[in-house]
Amino acid sequence: MKLIITDINHQGEGVGRLAGKVYFVPGALPGEEVEIEVTEEKKSWARARIINLHVPSAERCQPHCPYFEQCGGCQLQQLAYSAQLAVKRELVQNTLKRIGKLDLGKVEVRSVLGMVEPWQYRNKVVWHVTKVNRRLRLGFFQRGGQQIIPIDYCLLLPLRLNQLKNKIEHLLNEINILPYDWRNHTGQLRHIILRQTVTGQVMVGLVTVPEVSLKRRLMELASKLLGEEGVTTVVWNINQQKTREILGRENQTLAGPGFIEEEILGLKFQVSLAAFLQVNPRQTEVLYQQAAGAAALSGGEKVIDAYCGVGSIALLMARQAAEVRGVEVVAEAIAAARVNATINRITNASFRVGLAEKILPEWEREGYRAQVIVVDPPRAGVELPALQAMAGMKPERIVYVACDVATLARDLARLQELGYEPKWVQPVDMFPHTAHVECCCCLKRKKWS
Structure with a gap:
C-alpha cells in the first residue's frame, strides 16, 4: 500500500490519510511517498511501518546516532534540524486550530x-539496568517496547555524563548487584540517575528496592564515585513500588551534601534528586x-x-x-x-x-x-x-x-x-x-x- 505523508504528530510519527483512514508511520516525513505494511489497525486509524521509501523528503538526512533505529529516545534525527523546527511550529499551529x-x-x-548546537544538551539522564552476557549494562528502552537496549554513548548527553556512565557500569560489575526484573519484580538495582549543572557539579542517584544489605555495597560505590567526573554527591533512593515510577519516597545521602547547585539567569538553585528542573x-x-x-x-x-x-x-x-x-x-x-x-x-x-x-x-x-x-x-x-x-x-x-x-x-x-x-x-x-x-x-x- 502506498501512502503520501502530509505531516507529523506529537509522537514524531509521519501521518497520512487514505480512504477515510488515518495512518501513523514511524520514521516517515512530510512530503514522502512510502510503501507501508500495517502493524496495528483500528476502525478509524492504523499504525504501519515503512517497507519502501519511494519519494524521500529533501530534508531527510542520515541520523548521527548508531542506536537511532533501536532506541526510543529520539524520533526526528532523520530530519534536518532546520526542518525539525519548521515541523514543530506547524505542529503547534495545527494543534491550536x-x-x-x-x-x-x-x-x-x-x-x-x-x-545553535543541538547536541549534548541534556543535563539529566535516567539509565535503565539490564544484563548482557552476564554483565550489567546501562541503556534505554527500545523504540515502541520495554526491552532495554545497552548504550555506549548518547549524543544528547555531554561528554562528562557519558564517561561517568561507563565508569559506573564498570564499578557495578565489581559489587555483585542484580538488575531489577520488571516482569517478576525481583532483583535490586532499578535505575541510575545522573545530573550535572552549569557550575560543574554532578549528582549520582542510585535507585534500588528496599534491601538493607545493599547499603554497605552502595556506600563503597559512592566512595569510589566521589570526585570522578565532577561527582559531588551520591544519593540512594529506595523504591518499593511495582510500577514504572522512577523514584520512591525515601532518599539517603551516601556522599556529599545530597544536592547540587544550578545557576539560571544569575540565580542559584539547590537541586535535589527528586526536584523538577528543566533538563x-x-x-x-x-x-x-x-x-x-x-x-x-x-x-x-x-x-x-x-x-x-x-x-x-x-x-x-x-x-x-x-x-x-x-x-x-x-x-x-x-x-x-x-x-x-x-x-x-x-x-x-x-x-x-x-x-x-x-x-x-x-x-x-x-x-x-x-x-x-x-x-x-x-x-x-x-x-x-x-x-x-x-x-x-x-x-x-x-x-x-x-x-x-x-x-x-x-x-x-x-x-x-x-x-x-x-x-x-x-x-x-x-x-x-x-x-x-x-x-x-x-x-x-x-x-x-
Whole structure:
C-alpha cells in the first residue's frame, strides 16, 4: 500500500490519510511517498511501518546516532534540524486550530527558537539496568517496547555524563548487584540517575528496592564515585513500588551534601534528586526570558506562580515584581523554593504547599488580586477551577508555559471563554531531535471582561 505523508504528530510519527483512514508511520516525513505494511489497525486509524521509501523528503538526512533505529529516545534525527523546527511550529499551529479552535489570524505563532548546537544538551539522564552476557549494562528502552537496549554513548548527553556512565557500569560489575526484573519484580538495582549543572557539579542517584544489605555495597560505590567526573554527591533512593515510577519516597545521602547547585539567569538553585528542573539549561534560559517578556513587569505588580516547583520562575519574576506567591503540590519542592529564596536573598516571594485548583480559588475568595499570573503545569494542564479562579482575580496578563501543546490548546480555549485573549505563542525547542516542543503563551484580559 502506498501512502503520501502530509505531516507529523506529537509522537514524531509521519501521518497520512487514505480512504477515510488515518495512518501513523514511524520514521516517515512530510512530503514522502512510502510503501507501508500495517502493524496495528483500528476502525478509524492504523499504525504501519515503512517497507519502501519511494519519494524521500529533501530534508531527510542520515541520523548521527548508531542506536537511532533501536532506541526510543529520539524520533526526528532523520530530519534536518532546520526542518525539525519548521515541523514543530506547524505542529503547534495545527494543534491550536484543531483542539483550541484558535483563529491564527489573531494569535501569532512565532518561529521555534532552536539551538545553535543541538547536541549534548541534556543535563539529566535516567539509565535503565539490564544484563548482557552476564554483565550489567546501562541503556534505554527500545523504540515502541520495554526491552532495554545497552548504550555506549548518547549524543544528547555531554561528554562528562557519558564517561561517568561507563565508569559506573564498570564499578557495578565489581559489587555483585542484580538488575531489577520488571516482569517478576525481583532483583535490586532499578535505575541510575545522573545530573550535572552549569557550575560543574554532578549528582549520582542510585535507585534500588528496599534491601538493607545493599547499603554497605552502595556506600563503597559512592566512595569510589566521589570526585570522578565532577561527582559531588551520591544519593540512594529506595523504591518499593511495582510500577514504572522512577523514584520512591525515601532518599539517603551516601556522599556529599545530597544536592547540587544550578545557576539560571544569575540565580542559584539547590537541586535535589527528586526536584523538577528543566533538563536543557541553555534553552531553559531562553524559555524563561520569553516568560519574563510576556509578564512585562515594571516593579509594582503582584504575581502568582502556579505549579512553581522549586521556585525557578517565581524567583526570577520576584526581581522585577512587588510580590510573588508560589503554589506547588509537592512539599519537598516548596521547601526547596524557600531555601532558594534565602540563598538568593529574595524576601518578596512566599511559597505554599497545595493543589493550584484549591489554593487559587481560596485566594480569589479572600479578595487577593494579582496583576500577572504565571502557570507552568504538568502535561495534564490546568484544572478548570484554577482557570476560573485566575480569571476571577482579573490579572492584566496571564503567562502560560506549556510542556504539552494539546492541553495548552484546550486551556487557551477555556481562557478565551473566561475573558482572556492569547496574543502570541512562542515555541522553544527544549528537546532537539525529539517530537517534543515547549511553548510560552502571552494572554491579555479583554477590555470588556
